[in-house]
Amino acid sequence: MIIDQETCIGCGDCVFTCTVKAISLNDExxxxxxxxxxxxxxxxxxxxxxxxxxxxDELEYPRVWRKYFSDNQQKWPDHVRFSTGFxxxxxxxxxxxxxxxxxxxxxxxLVELGRPGxxxxxxxxxxxxxxxxxxGVEMEEKSPITALLQDKEKGxxxxxxxxxxxxxxxxxxxxxxxxxxxxxxxxQEVSQKIDTVFSLGLVTRMQDGFTxxxxxxxxxxxxxxxxxxxxxxxxxxxxxxD
Numbered sequence: 001m002i003i004d005q006e007t008c009i010g011c012g013d014c015v016f017t018c019t020v021k022a023i024s025l026n027d028e029x030x031x032x033x034x035x036x037x038x039x040x041x042x043x044x045x046x047x048x049x050x051x052x053x054x055x056x057d058e059l060e061y062p063r064v065w066r067k068y069f070s071d072n073q074q075k076w077p078d079h080v081r082f083s084t085g086f087x088x089x090x091x092x093x094x095x096x097x098x099x100x101x102x103x104x105x106x107x108x109x110l111v112e113l114g115r116p117g118x119x120x121x122x123x124x125x126x127x128x129x130x131x132x133x134x135x136g137v138e139m140e141e142k143s144p145i146t147a148l149l150q151d152k153e154k155g156x157x158x159x160x161x162x163x164x165x166x167x168x169x170x171x172x173x174x175x176x177x178x179x180x181x182x183x184x185x186x187x188q189e190v191s192q193k194i195d196t197v198f199s200l201g202l203v204t205r206m207q208d209g210f211t212x213x214x215x216x217x218x219x220x221x222x223x224x225x226x227x228x229x230x231x232x233x234x235x236x237x238x239x240x241x242d
Contacts, residue, residue: 001037001044001056003030008053017046019116019167030054038119038167039067041074062161065122069144070167076144088112089170090142096203100240107180107214108203109137111187113196114168120196122148123162127194128171130155131186136179140172177204181217 003014003023010028017023022036023043030053044056059067067074069088089110102108111128114120125145133139133155139146150158175183180202187200204214218225 001032001039001041001054003032004051004053004055005029006053007051009051011050014043014047014049014054017043020119021117036119036165037066038070038165039063040070040167041067045073062158062164065148065161066164066166069169088144088166088168089172090140096205098240102174102203102205104205104207105177106174106204107177108201109171109173109175109180109183110201110203111171111198112168112201113171113194113198114166115197116167118197119165119167120169120194120198121163121165122157122169124194124196125169125171126155126157126162127190128187128198131190132171132173132175132183135175135183135186137173137175137183140174143170143172145169145171177213177217180214181221184217184221184223 008029010025010030012025012030014030015023015025018037019040019042020036020038022033022038023030024033025031039059041056044054047054068076089112096102096108109132111132113124113128129139129145129149133153139149139152139155141147146152148157148161150156191198202214202218204212207213
């Protein structure tokens with residue numbers, strides 16, 4: 001985003017719409033901190049700048065990836081083939097009983113980095129991805145984060161991409177249940193080396209319909225699970241057979 005200093009009247013309407021506090025008033029003009037801005041487009045949609053001083057400039061690589069990950073109304077480009085046209089992750093993990101993405105004995109591992117007001121860098125994501133790969137986690141090929149990796153064996157992004165910041169991003173993978181504890185331990189270790197917040201999600205098939213096979217592992221490690229959850233039923237699709 002840019003602000004035309006010639007037409008800006010300093011009304012300040014855009015300041016309060018910024019999700020990452022990148023816009024401020026200086027000398028009675030609105031100004032954008034380009035390093036902090038993640039190109040989410042919220043200011044452009046909400047502020048309704050009275051003089052059209054607030055504008056979306058043409059974004060080039062690598063900055064354009066800020067918008068793809070931060071603006072939920074921005075469609076992925078045609079040459080990028082992910083499993084979803086919008087958003088930062090894939091859809092299948094939310095309807096596992098219908099898709100069978102994670103089989104018995106497998107655990108889906110999801111790490112969402114960043115939040116409005118905090119953001120995350122690809123450098124943060126790289127630390128998570130690299131650590132998970134070393135712990136035996138298989139990265140989801142259809143995930144945007146995985147697709148951007150330059151070295152998928154080590155989990156490395158192109159050097160020019162690491163400093164780019166986004167509203168949030170999702171690392172997705174799966175691991176055999178016997179290696180889950182190791183994967184969780186490396187997440188605990190790398191959490192001290194990243195400069196953002198994150199949430200951890202685990203996806204697994206229940207045993208006998210009601211028993212979680214990973215509950216003992218989580219309890220053993222002293223991790224607390226949240227009682228609230230987002231549940232997508234996948235209505236209209238048949239249950240997958242084991």
